[in-house]
Amino acid sequence: ADTARLFSLFAAPPERDLDWNDQGVEGSYRFLSRVWRLFALYLPKAKNSQLEHVKPTNAGLKELYQQLHLTVAKVTADLDKDFHFNTAISAIMILVNHLSETQISDYQSEADQNFLAETLKKLLLILSPFVPHFAEELWQAMGESKSIALAAWPGFDAAATVKDEFIVVVQVNGKMRGRLQVARGTSEADILKMAKADEKVMPHLADKNIKREIY
Numbered sequence: 001a002d003t004a005r006l007f008s009l010f011a012a013p014p015e016r017d018l019d020w021n022d023q024g025v026e027g028s029y030r031f032l033s034r035v036w037r038l039f040a041l042y043l044p045k046a047k048n049s050q051l052e053h054v055k056p057t058n059a060g061l062k063e064l065y066q067q068l069h070l071t072v073a074k075v076t077a078d079l080d081k082d083f084h085f086n087t088a089i090s091a092i093m094i095l096v097n098h099l100s101e102t103q104i105s106d107y108q109s110e111a112d113q114n115f116l117a118e119t120l121k122k123l124l125l126i127l128s129p130f131v132p133h134f135a136e137e138l139w140q141a142m143g144e145s146k147s148i149a150l151a152a153w154p155g156f157d158a159a160a161t162v163k164d165e166f167i168v169v170v171q172v173n174g175k176m177r178g179r180l181q182v183a184r185g186t187s188e189a190d191i192l193k194m195a196k197a198d199e200k201v202m203p204h205l206a207d208k209n210i211k212r213e214i215y
């Protein structure tokens with residue numbers, strides 16, 4: 001039932017018609033199976049933490065921390081404002097990708113294990129509107145005695161939703177010639193220098209006079 005529900009909500013935004021697609025249904029089932037396997041793998045390592053916004057001590061988990069809070073913020077906005085269930089589910093899938101890229105060995109300290117528990121709980125809470133039976137089963141597996149339907153909606157760390165780096169697209173004569181990963185706070189002058197020094201951009205500037213720079 002939850003596979004069908006997930007597919008229906010993910011396949012199209014509310015204002016569009018839904019075309020049934022067997023491959024899409026299979027994809028939804030594979031995603032839920034993947035989440036189930038991740039919980040089977042990580043649950044023994046997760047402390048049953050009730051702490052909020054636990055920051056991991058392992059620097060390798062910093063990106064997952066940021067992605068967790070970005071996802072909760074995104075899903076909250078999509079459900080509250082636009083009813084864009086498809087983009088909310090897409091954001092959850094990205095979070096699951098980040099979680100699956102971590103290793104059991106990444107969660108050694110008590111803080112890291114508390115963070116893992118918080119991540120798993122928040123993942124279930126934001127999944128529960130779309131797949132309530134599936135989420136309820138794993139919620140109980142985490143040792144929760146009350147229904148997930150009675151749990152409070154998760155909060156998020158607003159500071160963590162501001163990324164430390166961002167992408168700058170470099171165009172020459174209206175055509176994209178490069179992409180720069182730039183630290184937040186980098187000045188316009190420094191970014192222009194980086195763009196001109198980029199190995200993919202330089203050939204398009206060779207033997208030319210730059211008439212105008214637009215930042």
